[in-house]
Amino acid sequence: MPKVLEIADYSCKKDLLVKSYQEALKKPSFARLVKKLELSDAEAMQITSKLEKSIEELEHCKKCEGLHACQNDYRGHVYLPIRKEGNLYFSYTPCAYYQKQMKVLQEKEAQTHVYENVRMKDIDLSGDKKRLTVIKWLDAFFENYDYLQSTQGLYLYGNFGTGKTFLIQALFHELEIVKHVHTEAVYFPELLRALKDDFELLESKVHNYQRVDLLLLDDIGAERVTEWGRDEILGPILQYRMDHHLPTFFTSNMSLSELENHLSFSNGKSDVVKARRIIERIKQLSVAMELISENRRK
Numbered sequence: 333m334p335k336v337l338e339i340a341d342y343s344c345k346k347d348l349l350v351k352s353y354q355e356a357l358k359k360p361s362f363a364r365l366v367k368k369l370e371l372s373d374a375e376a377m378q379i380t381s382k383l384e385k386s387i388e389e390l391e392h393c394k395k396c397e398g399l400h401a402c403q404n405d406y407r408g409h410v411y412l413p414i415r416k417e418g419n420l421y422f423s424y425t426p427c428a429y430y431q432k433q434m435k436v437l438q439e440k441e442a443q444t445h446v447y448e449n450v451r452m453k454d455i456d457l458s459g460d461k462k463r464l465t466v467i468k469w470l471d472a473f474f475e476n477y478d479y480l481q482s483t484q485g486l487y488l489y490g491n492f493g494t495g496k497t498f499l500i501q502a503l504f505h506e507l508e509i510v511k512h513v514h515t516e517a518v519y520f521p522e523l524l525r526a527l528k529d530d531f532e533l534l535e536s537k538v539h540n541y542q543r544v545d546l547l548l549l550d551d552i553g554a555e556r557v558t559e560w561g562r563d564e565i566l567g568p569i570l571q572y573r574m575d576h577h578l579p580t581f582f583t584s585n586m587s588l589s590e591l592e593n594h595l596s597f598s599n600g601k602s603d604v605v606k607a608r609r610i611i612e613r614i615k616q617l618s619v620a621m622e623l624i625s626e627n628r629r630k
Contacts, residue, residue, distance in 0.1 A: 353377040361387050369413060369420065382422050386411045396429050397556070397599075452506045455499060463494075463625050470503045477507060479545055482577035487614055489584045490623035496583040499623075500548050507546065516541060517548035521555040524565060538565065542572035546579055553586040557598045563606060570613040580617040588620055 353376065356362045365383055366376045376383065389410045392403040404410055408430030414421050426434070452474065455467060466488065477483065488496045500517070507513040518541065527534050541547055547569075555561060573580050584591060588611055595607035 349377050349380070353380045356380050356384055359387075361391075365413075369415070371420075375420075379420070379422075382411075383413070386413055386422065393427055393429075396427070450498060450502045450505055451509070452502045455502050456495075459625055462621075462623055466499060466621055466623055469619070469621065470499060474503060474506055474510075477511065477513070477579075479513065483579050484616075485546070485579035485581040485618040487582045487584070487588065487618040487620040488623055489582075489587055489620070490625065492585060494623050494625040496623055497548075497550050500581050500583065504546060504548065513545045515546040515548070516544040517550060520549045520552045520566075523549075524555050524558075524561045527565060528560075534565075538569060541569050543576075543578070546581065547573065548581040548583070550583050551585075552582050553584045553591050553594050557595055559598050559603075559606075562595055562598065562610060567606075567610060567613075570610065570617060574613050574616045578617075580614075582614065582618060587622070588614065 353373070357366070362383060365387060369376075389404045390412075393410055396402070402408060404427075406424045408427055409424040410427050411422060412425045414423055414425075452470070455470075457464070457467065466486075469486065473483070473486075486500065488500065490496060497517075504513075504515040504517060508515055523537070527537060549566075570580070572578075586594060591614075592604075592607050592611045595610055596602050596604050
């Protein structure tokens with residue numbers, strides 16, 4: 333390329349950089365970021381597009397509706413400028429929502445290890461009257477369970493850390509070992525996330541949860557409500573199990589009336605009829621019992 337053309341091409345590119353930077357500076361969010369990072373005009377001009385990308389993704393995070401609806405290029409992460417040893421780098425960093433979800437999952441995984449081998453003999457019999465009432469109900473369920481007989485499961489609700497999941501898992505493992513019952517326990521918010529992330533799993537997973545002898549939907553009510561999760565996943569699972577008289581267990585921090593209110597709202601819209609339909613299925617499938625007690629996770 334002739335030298336004159338090279339100079340002209342360079343001059344044209346520089347003009348475009350200047351123009352792009354000046355346009356970006358008109359946006360308050362861009363100007364604030366440049367000031368926060370203590371960038372000179374010359375420095376900021378060279379990375380205008382990266383700074384704009386970072387601002388765009390931060391704006392997405394402000395309107396976050398959950399990982400399934402993440403609009404950023406890398407789900408659950410945000411493109412951020414990071415200073416290290418005097419240099420400025422851009423990196424995809426886990427967002428607050430992603431970090432919170434990972435913390436919850438890590439806690440659930442830690443609890444799962446506790447539940448792996450738990451038996452009914454491991455249940456602590458000390459506690460208040462409500463706890464003993466629940467334990468007696470579980471004992472009776474174990475003694476009387478017959479897959480040929482129609483029976484209800486348990487909707488166990490109450491405050492955090494009272495051992496709701498522990499108690500039901502102990503029953504499930506006892507039934508697996510002694511009576512060879514096929515059971516499944518699934519953390520409901522994580523089930524919805526996993527199915528949303530991998531639709532290939534959807535049909536086989538839902539088919540399994542519809543038909544397993546005993547099912548525990550753990551921590552129902554902790555999920556973010558969507559029409560898809562409520563009407564396309566939860567509804568069909570409960571309907572099939574109700575039609576085929578398959579005992580179903582639930583744990584929740586919400587009473588049934590609180591859960592109905594929770595399920596009523598999706599994406600800012602209220603649908604009381606569909607929420608009530610879910611609650612009626614839960615009532616058909618289970619007996620509701622409250623467990624208010626000390627936090628045993630301490």
